[in-house]
Amino acid sequence: MRKIDIFDTTLRDGEQTAGVNLNAHEKLEIARQLERLGVDVIEAGFPAASPGDLAAVKRIAEEIKNSTVTGLARSTQKDIDAAWEALKDSAEPRLHVFLATSPIHMTYKLKKTPDEVIETAVQSVKYAKQKFPVVQWSAEDACRSDLPFLAKIIEQVIEAGASVINLPDTVGYRSPAEYGQLFQYVREQVPNIHRAKLSAHCHDDLGMAVANSMAAIENGADQIECAINGLGERAGNASLEEIAVALAIRSSFYQAESRLELKEISRTSSLVSRLTGISVPPNKAVVGKNAFAHESGIHQDGVLKEKSTYEIITPELVGVSSNSLVLGKHSGRHAFRSHIQKLGFEPGEEQLNTLFKEFKDLADRKKELTEEDILALLLEHKIQPPVPMYQLGDLQVNYGTNNIPTATITLKAPDGTEIQEAGTGSGSVEAIYNTLDKMLPLPVHLKDYRIQSVGSGRDALAQVYVLLEYEDQEINGSGTAQDVLQASAKAYVHALNKTIMNVQKDELVNVSL
Numbered sequence: 001m002r003k004i005d006i007f008d009t010t011l012r013d014g015e016q017t018a019g020v021n022l023n024a025h026e027k028l029e030i031a032r033q034l035e036r037l038g039v040d041v042i043e044a045g046f047p048a049a050s051p052g053d054l055a056a057v058k059r060i061a062e063e064i065k066n067s068t069v070t071g072l073a074r075s076t077q078k079d080i081d082a083a084w085e086a087l088k089d090s091a092e093p094r095l096h097v098f099l100a101t102s103p104i105h106m107t108y109k110l111k112k113t114p115d116e117v118i119e120t121a122v123q124s125v126k127y128a129k130q131k132f133p134v135v136q137w138s139a140e141d142a143c144r145s146d147l148p149f150l151a152k153i154i155e156q157v158i159e160a161g162a163s164v165i166n167l168p169d170t171v172g173y174r175s176p177a178e179y180g181q182l183f184q185y186v187r188e189q190v191p192n193i194h195r196a197k198l199s200a201h202c203h204d205d206l207g208m209a210v211a212n213s214m215a216a217i218e219n220g221a222d223q224i225e226c227a228i229n230g231l232g233e234r235a236g237n238a239s240l241e242e243i244a245v246a247l248a249i250r251s252s253f254y255q256a257e258s259r260l261e262l263k264e265i266s267r268t269s270s271l272v273s274r275l276t277g278i279s280v281p282p283n284k285a286v287v288g289k290n291a292f293a294h295e296s297g298i299h300q301d302g303v304l305k306e307k308s309t310y311e312i313i314t315p316e317l318v319g320v321s322s323n324s325l326v327l328g329k330h331s332g333r334h335a336f337r338s339h340i341q342k343l344g345f346e347p348g349e350e351q352l353n354t355l356f357k358e359f360k361d362l363a364d365r366k367k368e369l370t371e372e373d374i375l376a377l378l379l380e381h382k383i384q385p386p387v388p389m390y391q392l393g394d395l396q397v398n399y400g401t402n403n404i405p406t407a408t409i410t411l412k413a414p415d416g417t418e419i420q421e422a423g424t425g426s427g428s429v430e431a432i433y434n435t436l437d438k439m440l441p442l443p444v445h446l447k448d449y450r451i452q453s454v455g456s457g458r459d460a461l462a463q464v465y466v467l468l469e470y471e472d473q474e475i476n477g478s479g480t481a482q483d484v485l486q487a488s489a490k491a492y493v494h495a496l497n498k499t500i501m502n503v504q505k506d507e508l509v510n511v512s513l
C-alpha cells in the first residue's frame with residue numbers, strides 16, 4: 001500500500017475563499033485540530049501577505065510539532081525572507097514557492113519570457129535552499145502550460161534543490177483522465193523526477209477537483225493538496241474529507257492510503273465551518289448533515305435490516321455518532337414502526353396501519369415532520385406510552401461565573417409522590433443531569449446532546465435531543481421548552497423513563513385505543 005501525504009491548505013488557499021478572514025487565534029485553533037486529524041503538511045498561510053498572517057504562521061510553526069508546517073511565497077527574495085521569518089522555528093522548515101508556467105500567465109500577468117521564468121524559478125529555489133531544508137515548487141497553471149516547457153523547468157528546479165514538485169490545476173480546467181496523463185508525462189519526461197515527490201493541487205471550477213486528485217493518485221502522485229469542506233479560491237479546492245474517505249473505502253482499488261485519523265473528520269469540518277462562517281451544504285459528501293440520513297422507505301427498510309444495503313461509509317468512521325432515518329412522505333411502515341418504538345410506543349398491527357395512514361396524510365402537508373408532530377399524532381390516537389413515567393416538576397438552577405452551578409429538581413414519581421434532590425456540575429446542564437442521575441440511579445452514559453431552535457426569532461422554542469447508552473442499547477429522548485435548561489431536563493427525563501421501561505419491559509402495559 002502506498003502512503004499518500006495529505007497537504008492541507010485550509011489556512012492558505014482555503015482562506016482565499018471570498019468572505020473568509022481568520023485571525024491568528026482562529027488559525028491556531030484550526031491548526032491544532034488539523035494536527036489531531038493527522039495531516040502530514042499544514043500550509044498555514046502566506047507570510048508576505050500581511051504582518052498578521054506572518055505572525056499567525058509563526059505561532060503555528062512554533063507550536064505544531066506532529067505535522068510539518070509550511071507557508072507560501074512568490075518567487076521573490078522578499079516573500080521568501082518573510083516565510084523564513086515565520087517558519088524558521090518549525091520542526092522542519094519547509095517553503096512552498098510558486099511561479100506560473102502557462103503562456104497566458106507568463107505573457108499577461110508576469111510579463112516575462114519563458115526563459116526569464118525559468119531563470120526566476122531556479123534563482124528563487126536556490127535562494128530558498130540556503131535557508132529551508134525542504135523546498136516545494138509549484139508550477140502555477142501547470143494544466144494550461146506547454147508540456148515540453150513544463151518538463152524543462154521542472155528538471156531545472158529539481159536541480160536547484162526542490163524536492164517536492166506540485167502540478168496545480170489552478171483554474172480547475174482538466175478532466176480526470178487528462179490530469180492523470182499530466183502526471184504520467186512528467187514522470188516519464190523529467191529525467192531527475194525520482195529525486196522529488198509529485199503533488200496534486202486541484203480546483204473545483206468544473207466540479208472535478210476530487211476526481212482529478214484521485215486520478216493523480218492513480219498516476220503516481222505522492223501528495224495531495226486539499227482543504228477542509230472544499231474551501232478555496234473561487235469554487236474551492238478538492239475537499240480533504242472526500243479524498244480521505246475515498247482512499248479509506250477504496251484503498252484496494254487505489255492501492256494507497258493516508259495516515260489520517262478519520263474519526264476526527266466530522267469535528268474538523270464543524271470547527272472550520274464555525275470559524276470561517278461558511279456553512280456546509282446538507283448534501284455534501286461525508287460531512288453534510290444528510291450524508292448519513294436515509295429518507296425513503298425502501299432505503300430505510302434496507303438499512304434497518306442491514307446497514308450495508310445503503311451505507312458504504314459507516315458514520316462512526318468519520319466521527320458521527322449514528323445514521324438517521326428521517327421521517328417524511330417517502331418513509332415506509334418499517335421505519336415508522338421503528339421510530340415510534342424508540343419513542344416507547346408499541347401499537348398493534350391495526351393501530352399501526354391507522355397511524356401510518358395519518359402520518360402519510362400529514363407528511364403530504366408538512367415539509368419536515370418533527371418528533372413533536374409524531375408524538376402529537378400518537379397522543380391524538382390516545383396511544384399512551386406505557387407506565388411508569390416520572391414527570392419533571394420544579395427546576396431551579398443557580399449559575400454565576402464565580403459559583404459552582406447547582407440544580408435543585410423535583411420529580412413526580414408514577415405513584416404520585418414527589419422526590420427532591422440537589423446536585424452540582426461543571427455547567428448548568430451537567431448539574432441538572434448529575435442531579436437526575438442521583439434521583440433515578442441507572443447505569444446510563446450520555447452519548448450525545450444536541451440543541452436546536454424550533455423556528456426562528458428570540459422567542460423560538462428550544463428543542464433538546466439526548467442519546468443515552470444503557471448496556472448495549474441506545475435510547476434517545478427529547479424535550480421542548482421555552483427555556484434551554486428546562487428542555488435539557490425534559491429530554492433527559494424522557495430518555496430515563498424509556499430506560500426504566502426497558503428495564504421493566506415484562507411488566508409493561510400497553511394501553512389500547
Ligand SMILES: CC(=O)SCCNC(=O)CCNC(=O)[C@H](O)C(C)(C)COP(=O)(O)OP(=O)(O)OC[C@H]1O[C@@H](n2cnc3c(N)ncnc32)[C@H](O)[C@@H]1OP(=O)(O)O
Nearest residue numbers: 016046048049050074075076098099100109110140170233
Ligand atoms: C494560485 C494562487 O492561489 S497564488 C496565491 C494567491 N494568494 C494571494 O495573492 C494572497 C496574498 N497576496 C497578497 O497579499 C498580495 O497580493 C501580495 C502582498 C502578495 C502582493 O501584493 P502587491 O505587491 O500589492 O501586488 P499585487 O497583488 O497587486 O500583484 C501581484 C504582483 O506579483 C507578481 N507575481 C505573481 N505571482 C508571482 C510569483 N509567483 N513570483 C513573483 N511575482 C509574482 C505579479 O506579476 C504582480 O507583479 P507586478 O506588481 O510587477 O505587476
Ligand SMILES: CC(C)C(=O)C(=O)O
Nearest residue numbers: 098138140141168170
Ligand atoms: C499556489 C498554487 C499552488 C495554487 O494555489 C494554485 O495554483 O491553485
Ligand SMILES: [Mg+2]
Nearest residue numbers: 013170201233
Ligand atoms: Mg490554489
